Structures are given as structure tokens and as C-alpha cells.
Amino acid sequence: MKVAITSLALLAVCAGQALAQQASAGFRAADLNDDGVVTRAEYDSALNEGFARVDTDRDGQFSLAERLAVGGGPAGGGAPDPDANADGVVTRAEYDAFHGARFIRLDLNRDGRLLASESSGAPR
Ligand SMILES: [Ca+2]
Ligand SMILES: [Ca+2]
Numbered sequence: 001m002k003v004a005i006t007s008l009a010l011l012a013v014c015a016g017q018a019l020a021q022q023a024s025a026g027f028r029a030a031d032l033n034d035d036g037v038v039t040r041a042e043y044d045s046a047l048n049e050g051f052a053r054v055d056t057d058r059d060g061q062f063s064l065a066e067r068l069a070v071g072g073g074p075a076g077g078g079a080p081d082p083d084a085n086a087d088g089v090v091t092r093a094e095y096d097a098f099h100g101a102r103f104i105r106l107d108l109n110r111d112g113r114l115l116a117s118e119s120s121g122a123p124r
């Protein structure tokens with residue numbers, strides 16, 4: 001009986017870890033120095049990286065084609081969309097405003113840093 005309880009507990013712990021790992025893949029990518037905290041500087045550098053990854057023609061904005069190429073594009077169903085003026089193009093200003101607001105939303109205790117427990121992801 002004791003064995004059964006132990007393995008159940010173990011199972012629960014493993015499931016919890018799997019969930020945490022799943023949720024924090026983006027977080028770990030943004031946490032450059034691996035200290036379990038994503039500072040605003042680390043977040044911004046992840047933003048730059050993310051922007052460069054999508055902006056393949058390097059014109060400083062995401063065209064609809066560029067967004068679709070990375071599986072993005074206009075968000076449906078009321079999901080948050082960085083394209084604030086809905087013209088199909090995400091400018092760097094729209095991108096920064098969107099993710100800046102996201103950082104503030106994720107930073108639950110308002111200390112300017114994201115903890116793994118606060119964040120479920122890095123900038124997209
Ligand atoms: Ca860090
Ligand atoms: Ca572009």
C-alpha cells in the first residue's frame with residue numbers, strides 16, 4: 001500500500017514537472033543566464049531575436065506573408081493580435097507595444113522581472 005502511494009505521488013510530481021517544462025520552454029529560451037528569472041533586458045533581447053526571426057526581408061515590419069510563414073497571421077477568435085490597427089502589417093512599434101504590455105501583464109508582482117511561476121512564455 002505504501003508503495004502504491006509513493007508511486008502515485010511520484011507520478012503526480014512527474015506530471016507536474018512535465019507541465020512546467022511544457023509551459024516554460026519559451027521562458028527558458030528567454031532566460032539567457034539561466035537563473036530562473038527573465039529580466040526586462042533579457043525579455044527585450046528575446047524580443048529582438050523574435051522580431052529578426054519573423055522579419056525575413058529586414059524592412060522593420062512584419063508583412064502578412066511573413067507572419068503566415070511562421071504560423072502567425074491575424075489572430076481570430078478575439079486572441080491578442082499585435083497588429084493594433086489591423087492593417088495586416090505589424091510594425092516594430094506595434095510589436096514593441098504589444099510585447100511591452102505583455103511583460104507588464106505577466107509581471108504579476110511588478111518588480112520588472114518575470115519568474116518562471118509568473119510567465120508561461122517568452123515573446124512570440
Ligand atoms: Ca535570467
Ligand atoms: Ca518584413
Ligand SMILES: [Ca+2]
Nearest residue numbers: 083085087089
Ligand atoms: Ca498594423
